[in-house]
Amino acid sequence: MVRQQRATQSRDAIVRAAAHVIDRYGLKAATISKVSAEAGLSKGAVYFHFADKDALADALESEAARALDELAALCTGDNRPALTAMVETTRELAILLSRDVVIRAGFQVSCDRAEGGVPVLRQRLTAFLLGLLEDARRDGSLAPSVAVEDVVTAILAVTVGVQVLSRQPDTATEISGILDRFWHAMLPQLIH
Numbered sequence: 001m002v003r004q005q006r007a008t009q010s011r012d013a014i015v016r017a018a019a020h021v022i023d024r025y026g027l028k029a030a031t032i033s034k035v036s037a038e039a040g041l042s043k044g045a046v047y048f049h050f051a052d053k054d055a056l057a058d059a060l061e062s063e064a065a066r067a068l069d070e071l072a073a074l075c076t077g078d079n080r081p082a083l084t085a086m087v088e089t090t091r092e093l094a095i096l097l098s099r100d101v102v103i104r105a106g107f108q109v110s111c112d113r114a115e116g117g118v119p120v121l122r123q124r125l126t127a128f129l130l131g132l133l134e135d136a137r138r139d140g141s142l143a144p145s146v147a148v149e150d151v152v153t154a155i156l157a158v159t160v161g162v163q164v165l166s167r168q169p170d171t172a173t174e175i176s177g178i179l180d181r182f183w184h185a186m187l188p189q190l191i192h
Helices: 002-025 032-039 043-049 053-076 082-099 101-114 120-139 148-165 172-190
Strands: none
Touching (some): 002 032, 002 043, 002 101, 032 043, 053 101, 053 120, 082 101, 082 148, 082 172, 101 120, 101 148, 148 172
16 A cells, blocks of 8 residues: 555655646657656656656646546536536636646647647646536526627636636746736627
8 A cells, every 4th residue: 555655655756746847848848857856756766657757748738637527527516507607717728837736737748749739638628618618508608799709718718818827837827817908808798
């Protein structure tokens, strides 16, 4: 049991170290050597848990996907109105990106791996937002003239900006203010 606990702690330390390295340098410049140095563990310890850098990247992207799914479930619970859930999800995602380096690095990995295409996590967020907007259209709270694709594009643009800003220390309050101003301007255009 103690050995298993130590292995879990080592793996978690490696994932967090990889997140810091990728957050600082990006996926391409991240190396196992940098990760092992950041974790304070040998390269052998890293390779014990992860076959290569891609496996580490997979772990980060999976962690971010899990967090996004949990956030979506939390913000849509209790039969909340769809537009309220959308606002809450974007706010909570922004806070998560500004405070959790593992989630932020997972989103960075997703972007770095996209190679000019649409990142997997952005696709996942897009599908979720489109679903909420369609729910709002069905329940009558979304103005009939609203083009849901345009709204999602605007939200994604803000999310990318938040992702970039969140790499700076102590930005949670600033990011929260940016999102409050965005929604203050956007919501009146959406509500029926």
